[in-house]
Amino acid sequence: MAEKKESKAKVAAETIKQAEEMNGELTENEKKAIEVIAGEGGGRKYKLADPKKQYSEAEFTLAGDQEKELPENPSDTLIARIRSGFIVEA
Structure with missing residues (x-):
């Protein structure tokens, strides 16, 4: 398990460098989005940058001041929202 986590961290670091x-x-x-793509988002909580907004898709919803962990396989749309700053790490 530690090797897999280390491997994901290495992939994220190399992707950021490239x-x-x-x-x-x-x-x-953008760095956070790359980390999520590499599978490093697990265990971290995310929230909306503006609690007056909301975000919803089939398996993931955020509203108000709610904080949640990302799904195991976040959608491209969810990653784009992180990259744009609409969803931020709590």
């Missing part, structure tokens, strides 16, 4: 080499400095939200 993206920065190609595009320049990444925002914190």
Whole structure:
């Protein structure tokens, strides 16, 4: 289990490094999105940046000040919301 977690962290770090080499400095939200894609989002709680908004999809919903862990396989739309800063780490 520790090897798998270490491997995911390595993939995320390498992906961030490659993206920065190609595009320049990444925002914190972009780095978080890459970590989620690499499977490192587990165990972390996320919330809406603006509690007056809401987000809902088939297996994941956030409203108000609610904080939740991400689903095991987050959708592309959910990852895009993290990347844009609409959903942030709590």
